[in-house]
Amino acid sequence: xxxxxxxxxxxxxxxxxxxxxxxxxxxxxxxxxxxxxxxxxxxxxxxxxxxxxxxxxxxxxxxxxxxxxxxxxxxxxxxxxxxxxxxxxxxxxxxxxxxxxxxxxxxxxxxxxxxxxxxxxxxxxxxxxxxxxxxxxxxxxxxxxxxxxxxxxxxxxxxxxxxxxxxxxxxxxxxxxxxxxxxxxxxxxxxxxxxxxxxxxxxxxxxxxxxxxxxxxxxxxxxxxxxxxxxxxxxxxxxxxxxxxxxxxxxxxxxxxxxxxxxxxxxxxxxxxxxxxxxxxxxxxxxxxxxxxxxxxxxxxxxxxxxxxxxxxxxxxxxxxxxxxxxxxxxxxxxxxxxxxxxxxxxxxxxxxxxxxxxxxxxxxxxxxxxxxxxxxxxxxxxxxxxxxxxxxxxxxxxxxxxxxxxxxxxxxxxxxxxxxxxxxxxxxxxxxxxxxxxxxxxxxxxxxxxxxxxxxxxxxxxxxxxxxxxxxxx
Ligand SMILES: Nc1ncnc2c1ncn2[C@@H]1O[C@H](COP(=O)(O)OP(=O)(O)O)[C@@H](O)[C@H]1O
Ligand SMILES: [Mg+2]
Numbered sequence: 160x161x162x163x164x165x166x167x168x169x170x171x172x173x174x175x176x177x178x179x180x181x182x183x184x185x186x187x188x189x190x191x192x193x194x195x196x197x198x199x200x201x202x203x204x205x206x207x208x209x210x211x212x213x214x215x216x217x218x219x220x221x222x223x224x225x226x227x228x229x230x231x232x233x234x235x236x237x238x239x240x241x242x243x244x245x246x247x248x249x250x251x252x253x254x255x256x257x258x259x260x261x262x263x264x265x266x267x268x269x270x271x272x273x274x275x276x277x278x279x280x281x282x283x284x285x286x287x288x289x290x291x292x293x294x295x296x297x298x299x300x301x302x303x304x305x306x307x308x309x310x311x312x313x314x315x316x317x318x319x320x321x322x323x324x325x326x327x328x329x330x331x332x333x334x335x336x337x338x339x340x341x342x343x344x345x346x347x348x349x350x351x352x353x354x355x356x357x358x359x360x361x362x363x364x365x366x367x368x369x370x371x372x373x374x375x376x377x378x379x380x381x382x383x384x385x386x387x388x389x390x391x392x393x394x395x396x397x398x399x400x401x402x403x404x405x406x407x408x409x410x411x412x413x414x415x416x417x418x419x420x421x422x423x424x425x426x427x428x429x430x431x432x433x434x435x436x437x438x439x440x441x442x443x444x445x446x447x448x449x450x451x452x453x454x455x456x457x458x459x460x461x462x463x464x465x466x467x468x469x470x471x472x473x474x475x476x477x478x479x480x481x482x483x484x485x486x487x488x489x490x491x492x493x494x495x496x497x498x499x500x501x502x503x504x505x506x507x508x509x510x511x512x513x514x515x516x517x518x519x520x521x522x523x524x525x526x527x528x529x530x531x532x533x534x535x536x537x538x539x540x541x542x543x544x545x546x547x548x549x550x551x552x553x554x555x556x557x558x559x560x561x562x563x564x565x566x567x568x569x570x571x572x573x574x575x576x577x578x579x580x581x582x583x584x585x586x587x588x589x590x591x592x593x594x595x596x597x598x599x600x601x602x603x604x605x606x607x608x609x610x611x612x613x614x615x616x617x618x619x620x621x622x623x624x625x626x627x628x629x630x631x632x633x634x
Contacts, residue, residue, distance in 0.1 A: 180354035187350045192343055199335045206331055210324050211299075215287060218301040221245055222285075222317050229253075229305055229315075236305050236313045238263035250298070252316045253305070256281060262313055268292045268300065273316060276302035280314045289321065297321040360389045364396060376404035409579075416580040417466055420594050424455035424462075431455075458592060465596040469579065472603045479521040479607055483631050486550035486559055487513040489522075493529045494548060497537065505542030508533070512549040516557040517631045520608055525559075528604045531597040532561040532624045538591045539622070540565030552630070556610075559626040567618035576614050577602040601626070 173182035228239030238253050242264065245251065251264040256277055259270070268290045276286035285303045292298055300318035304311045364380055371378050379400060382393040428451075435448040471477040487510075494508055501508035518525075529548070536546040544564040551558050568576065568583060575581045582588040582595040598612075601624075605612040609629045616622035 180351060180358050183354045184347055184350040188343055188347045191346050192339075195339045195342060199339060203328070203331060203335065207324075207328050210327060214299055214319060214324055215301070218249075218287075218299065218317055218319060219285075221249060222301050222303050222315060225251065225315060225317065226303070226305065229313075234312075236262060248320055250318045254314045254316065256311065256314050264316075266316070267296075267318065268298055273300060273302055276300070277314055280304040281311055283309075283311065290318075297325070299324075357389070360393065364393060368396065371400070373407065376400060376407055413579055417462075420462055420580070421459060423589075424459050428452050428455050461592070462594050462596070465594065465600060468600055469596065469603065472600075472607070477607075479524060481519045481521055483517050484520045484522055484525060486516045486518060486525075486557055486628075489525055489529055490548045490550045490559070493526065493533055497530070497533050501537055501546065504537055504540075506537055506540050507545045508537070509545070509547050510549075511547035511560075511562070512551050514551050516550055516552050518557045518608070518628045519631045520628065521604075524604045524607070528601045528626065529559065529561070531601050532559075532626075535593075535597060535624075536561050536563035536565065536622070538593070539563065544621075553627075555630065557628040557630050559628070560623055562621065562623040564621040567620055568614070568616040568622055569618050570616075573614055573616065577612065 173185065177185075224241050224244075225238065228241035230237045230239050235255075236253060238251065242251055250267050252266040253262040253264055254260070255262055269292070272290035272292075273288055276288050279286045280302050281304070283304050283306060285301065288300050288302065290298050290300055297320070298318040299321055300316055303315050303317075305313040305315050360382060363382070367378070367380050379397045380393045381397070382390065384390060384394060431448050431451045435445065440448070468477065490510055490513055494510055498508055533546065533548060540546055540563045546561065546563045546565075549558070549560040549562070551560075572581075572583045576583075577598050579599040580595040581598075582593065588595060602612050605626050605628070610627045612624065612626045614622060614624050
């Protein structure tokens with residue numbers, strides 16, 4: 160798993176057509192094989208060297224014992240009885256180098272095999288040689304001079320068969336030969352099993368993701384939550400499905416709401432026409448019918464234009480034309496235009512706290528926003544109430560606030576106010592000619608300007624809608 164998190168799935172080296180679990184296992188086994196081979200070679204080499212050193216040291220000790228035990232008969236060196244104390248597999252030969260006569264012991268190897276060592280011994284040096292006797296038997300032989308007063312009297316050869324050492328080494332080799340492949344096989348099996356287990360949730364994710372269409376976005380992977388890579392992948396995936404599901408549901412509801420909203424005025428128009436055409440009518444009655452038809456047509460025109468605005472905003476086609484704008488001028492403009500409507504409703508409409516704040520904004524859109532907010536305030540404020548518009552600077556931001564002393568909004572509705580088609584009181588809103596899209600459009604306008612909109616309200620006392628916008632760079 161370390162390799163996985165280090166390199167990431169896609170960058171794990173190896174042929175991409177191989178499944179990751181195989182690549183992972185191959186890497187793992189190759190790595191382990193390298194380590195095991197290096198370790199075995201080291202083990203074999205140091206073991207064989209140790210054995211050899213031990214064997215040579217044994218020969219040296221034996222040679223020293225024999226040297227100390229050499230007898231002289233008429234000046235001729237002879238092997239002493241220390242020979243009988245040596246281990247039986249050790250062979251000893253005492254030679255006279257000048258006349259090449261065996262002075263004692265037995266010899267299992269040829270003279271030519273030890274010739275080089277002899278010439279060294281003639282110079283008083285000790286030498287080790289490994290010699291072959293017959294076809295298969297090898298001997299390790301120590302050749303050492305027997306000297307008296309600096310004169311070489313004889314050469315002592317002492318040898319031990321290599322068989323034991325070689326048997327030990329081949330035993331070790333056999334062990335390594337069995338243990339290494341067995342370990343690798345076990346590691347490969349275990350590695351494959353682990354990789355399979357670790358990656359099987361990914362197969363599950365792949366299969367589920369493949370089976371999810373636009374129609375069943377409610378499906379989830381529903382895997383046990385874990386904090387590892389796969390667990391995070393699964394929960395990220397589920398989170399994405401959740402958002403997609405919500406977006407699709409919103410879209411469907413929007414379409415259904417829009418159709419429903421259009422159906423009512425259409426039904427009114429067609430029944431009005433049917434009823435009117437039932438029999439001949441007076442011109443006053445016709446005028447009345449046309450007025451109804453006209454007002455429903457106006458409602459539909461308004462609705463369709465709002466839908467169009469939102470649809471274009473969603474697809475990013477609705478671009479802002481930004482220019483430096485004074486919010487205080489916008490506010491007075493709106494107060495001027497909506498003054499007559501306020502008067503007609505018996506509501507006072509006035510400016511409150513206005514200072515010169517400049518934003519880089521789209522005049523049409525910001526006017527639309529103020530119209531919507533002020534229109535709502537007038538709609539939901541009974542006669543005798545007061546609606547005020549403020550344009551000021553607060554904590555480095557431009558603020559537009561529309562406050563009323565109207566019916567207010569219950570806290571439970573506040574979080575939904577800016578959703579499309581959301582209305583607190585459907586009947587009342589409809590009677591006032593609204594479809595519940597006004598605040599959704601305001602929200603979009605505020606966000607498109609890099610700002611946001613908030614609503615606060617005390618039921619029965621009034622509401623305040625506050626729009627925060629970034630100040631223009633160079634006012
Ligand atoms: N100033 C306000 N006072 C009380 N309720 C309000 C106010 N502004 C908006 N609302 C509530 O929020 C809802 C959504 O407003 P909006 O999106 O403008 O839709 P509409 O005006 O078409 O009804 C309204 O139906 C109304 O219930
Ligand atoms: Mg409205």
